[in-house]
Amino acid sequence: MSTENENTEANSELTTLRKHNADLTKDLKALRASIQQLEADKETAKEEAENASADEVTRLKNQLAKSAKDLEAATKRADDASKSLITYKSETELNKIMIANKVQSEDAPMVMAYLKSIMSVDTDGTVSLDEQPVEMFAKSYFAGAGKRYVAAPDNSGGGAAGNDGTKPSKITQPPVSPSDWNTFDGLPDAERNALAENWGRPDLRV
Template identity: 35%
Template structure:
């Protein structure tokens, strides 16, 4: 091979080497770019996962807060219902004692005793021994009842003769008191009128009989 041919061959090989090196740099750059894109994609996935977890945590917190609020509201409603039931029971007991003509001096003790025996039905109505408070009082404080001794004694010895001996519940209570009817009763039956006056808390209306 002549010198010219050798020189040409060296030039050709040098050109090929330059091309190879150029391709190598290009491949390295492409590899580096691909790695950068992969790292960016991985970071984006982690960010998305983090955001998803954050949203889930927020949703869970809202659910927990809502459940707590619902529980608190139920407890408040239960307390209000309990208060309403107790107040109704107390009112009905006092009304029943008054209607049964129970002596006022026994009312505080009897109210507490009866209150301890109260049970409520599904409708929230107070019962004693399975009866309404009023029905129980009528039986218990009636002539043959165990609590008859708590009933007010006759206003006077002539009470029985006038048709009211102090053991019967007066026809009129605070709830249905009427002056016109009271005046009629007072004319016909002063003893009963006096019992009514006591029952409705108006002792000033009593008269001598």
């Protein structure tokens, strides 16, 4: 599959994720509004119960119990929707930087695993990588240690190649030679562990 086709598919996936994010955000707002209404209903029932007859108190207590139950269920749905929204927002961010930096399809699972291992999300859903803004980290990483996973520009007519006519080096299998080990040992711990996980070699983790 060509890089152009891969980018088209990736952009399509990113559009789908963004739409899902928008839907989840809309649902979450509706749930929060429902929670506010339920809380108001609960308080109203409580106040009315304090000034009612015995029979009315029983009815209002039942109403109060139902409001409390409905509130609990709505709160749980809101929490679940919030978690789903954060998940999709973080996946959208990671997909976006991988597309922007033209990560090769065969390396995408490993790169995604590495990025998730250093990802954090605050209460507002803002994603950080290694305690840095996503764009800042991506710019540094894909120009340095992650450069081996980026598709080289096809500007020579003979396949993607670097300025010296060679393809960027990258680790595709467990290290064997001393040179392999030097390269592997020079990787950030999180990236090394992601590779080890991808190869099924827990003994290579640090």
